[in-house]
Amino acid sequence: MLAIETKQLKKSYGSSLIVKGIDLIVEQGEIFGFLGRNGAGKSTFINMLTDISKPSFGTYALLGEEGPNDQVKKRIGVMPDYSTFYSSLTAIKHLKFLSSLSGKHVTSDRCKEVLKFVGLESDMNKKTSKYSFGMKKKLGIAQAIIHDPELIFLDEPTSGLDAESVIHIHQLIHNLNKRGKTIFMTSHNLDEVQKLCSRIAIMKEGQIVKIGSMDELRSFYQSTITVKLKHSPIPESEEMHLLQYLKAAGSNLEISNSYIMIDVENENKISQIIRAFTRCKVDVFRVEVEEASLEEIFLEE
Amino acid sequence: MYVLGKNEFYGLFKGVKSIIIIAILLVTSYYSAKFSELLMSGIELTAREAKSIHTAGLLALIIFFGQLFVMSISHDTINRETHERTIRFLVTRTSRSAILMGKFFGSLLFWFVCLAVSFLLISIYSHKLDLFIFSQTMSLLTYQLALTILLSVLIPRPGVTMFLGVIIGIIFPIIGFWITFTSNIWLTWMKFMTPFYYLERDDYTFFVIILLAGMMLFIANLIFRRREC
Structure with missing residues (x-):
């Protein structure tokens, strides 16, 4: 009912x-x-x-x-x-x-x-x-x-x-x-x-x-998820390989000394990226996910 | 309807105005009964009224001041609730007809009790209870109360109904009696709409007064059901 x-x-x-x-x-x-x-x-x-x-x-x-x-x-x-x-x-x-x-x-x-x-x-x-x-x-x-x-x-x-x-x-x-x-x-x-x-x-x-639902509203307003990842230094031997992988995994890739920022299409990509870092013997210290807040969705309207 | 009626009934006994009106009713009853013989020698009365001189004083009080009394304590029965928006607690729980009827019957019961006590007080002196005059007086109060409720639905501001209550309370019996006894053919038909024409007759036509009250309540209900709260 x-x-x-x-x-x-x-x-x-x-x-x-x-x-x-x-x-x-x-x-x-x-x-x-x-x-x-x-x-x-x-x-x-x-x-x-x-x-x-x-x-x-x-x-x-x-x-x-x-x-x-x-x-x-x-x-x-x-x-x-x-x-x-x-x-x-x-x-x-x-x-x-x-x-x-x-x-x-x-x-x-x-x-x-x-x-x-x-x-x-x-x-x-x-x-x-x-x-x-x-x-x-x-x-x-x-x-x-x-x-x-x-x-x-x-x-x-x-x-x-x-x-x-x-x-x-x-x-x-x-x-x-x-x-x-x-x-x-x-x-x-x-x-x-x-x-x-x-x-x-x-x-x-x-x-x-x-x-x-909040998730439905977010997915409507935000087609990508922005992920910020704090990591240990990337070994030189793995750098090229990891960079190629990241370029294929998402868009708007930004790399600095200990952080990368990347836009991915869905949550599965986040776990795949973490696994890729681990395979390249890079430690992941912190993962931050930026999602659209209701405030942003509301203001968009 | 029962809950609202009960609430209205008990609520009316709590106000200062109500206590003053009850006191006026009881004092009038006491003195009209006590000095009834003196009253009979001074004014012209119908045979029935002369027989029931003890209660005639009370009927006269209700005829001349009843509308004023009823208006003074019930003028804001509905519009106070809409004005202060407490009506929202009521309309979200029960029907508008139940609200209107509950308030009407609660007030009517208040007047019934006041009048019954007054008549009982009189009966101590007269050693009889005139149910005919009691019914006539009660029918008049029913009419006056229905008119008050109608105005409270029609006029949204309690301040306005309070002001109008005094004006109508004073003017209504004067105009009512004038219409009842006028020979002006343009106005004489209006006497059928006032309670005084039926009260002046010594028969059971006072039931028409209750019918008129029912019509006013019906109109009040129609308006109230469409009203935004």
């Missing part, structure tokens, strides 16, 4: 088309990252899937059920991009109320467990009017997972948080995924998406311009 399936999903406000027909499939158990600049349409897309707004055109299904579906809402958790809470309620009361609304009554112990999970255990009885921005973000995640949903939408879960909280939330997302939850998240943070997500979509001007 697919966690998310959209067909030609569009959203327009007046004559302005914000989301321009998105076809997307997210498998269950994935951590799916949605990347894009401000105003690319990421939040609008999530809002349509979570019934915050209505699509202008197209269809979508969540957990195999055609949306919008009020029954399937009980199986999803949503952390909206902009969260204001009921100022007179404490974190525990929020969780109890919102979980009941999802059809699952929870005990105070369960609320405490979830608040501990997000790092709010010491503030669980404080009214949310006294919460800082970061605490509200954490409560936003807590309310999204309190009813143990199968599919979790996290819209910018770490934006504006301090480094320690970001690491904590990354661990939390990993733990949720280990428990079998599907996570669909948007982010501005490229490192975060690269680190966490099993698949990534890059959205630009309302359209998905690239989608795939």
Whole structure:
């Protein structure tokens, strides 16, 4: 069963088309990252899937059920991009109320467990009017997972948080995924998406311009791998032989005293080059591989 | 719907405004019951009203100030949630109709309890409970609440509904009664849309008031279902 399936999903406000027909499939158990600049349409897309707004055109299904579906809402958790809470309620009361609304009554112990999970255990009885921005973000995640949903939408879960909280939330997302939850998240943070997500979509001007795993995106943007190899001096008798081999193995060969740099087509070539050095009685001290980062891929787009 | 209704019901008892309104209702009930004989000598009443003079004071209070009371505590039932975006926590968990109806029935139950307590207080003096006037008053509150919810859906800013609430709360009974008793043929048809025409009659036509409230809720629901949150 697919966690998310959209067909030609569009959203327009007046004559302005914000989301321009998105076809997307997210498998269950994935951590799916949605990347894009401000105003690319990421939040609008999530809002349509979570019934915050209505699509202008197209269809979508969540957990195999055609949306919008009020029954399937009980199986999803949503952390909206902009969260204001009921100022007179404490974190525990929020969780109890919102979980009941999802059809699952929870005990105070369960609320405490979830608040501990997000790092709010010491503030669980404080009214949310006294919460800082970061605490509200954490409560936003807590309310999204309190009813143990199968599919979790996290819209910018770490934006504006301090480094320690970001690491904590990354661990939390990993733990949720280990428990079998599907996570669909948007982010501005490229490192975060690269680190966490099993698949990534890059959205630009309302359209998905690239989608795939990190390896797939890299192979699309980078046809060669740059390898830098630190080695011991090459014996004179082997120098010509090794040079001929390297010229045939790759391109853009650069040789200095203790380093060579070469562009190869695939990873197999790297091991072949190391074997060639060993055969020529040259020790290999270090191998560095330069790959395209998500940042480079993103900027390319 | 049940969870939202329960939350709304308990939430209404917590506000200062609600406590003041409950106090006004109870004080009016107490004094209208206590000084009912004096009241009867001073104003003209229908036979039924004269018979139930103890509760007529309360009905009059709801007729003239009910809209103001309801507006003052429920004007932002929906638009406060959309304005502060807490509605997003609700629409991602349940249907919009359930949100609207939950909030409506939660508020209605609040008024039912307030009114029931007031009537019980009166019954201590009068030694009887007039269910007819209770039902009439309740139907009027249902109408006033439905109108308030409709405005809260139509107008996105709580500040505007608060301002309009005071204006409508004062003007609505005045215009309503004027329309009910006017002989102007261009306006007289409008009396069928106000609750006062049905309340003025001593029969069960007050059920039409509930029907009118249902129509307003239906329109509110249609608008709310299409609304961006």
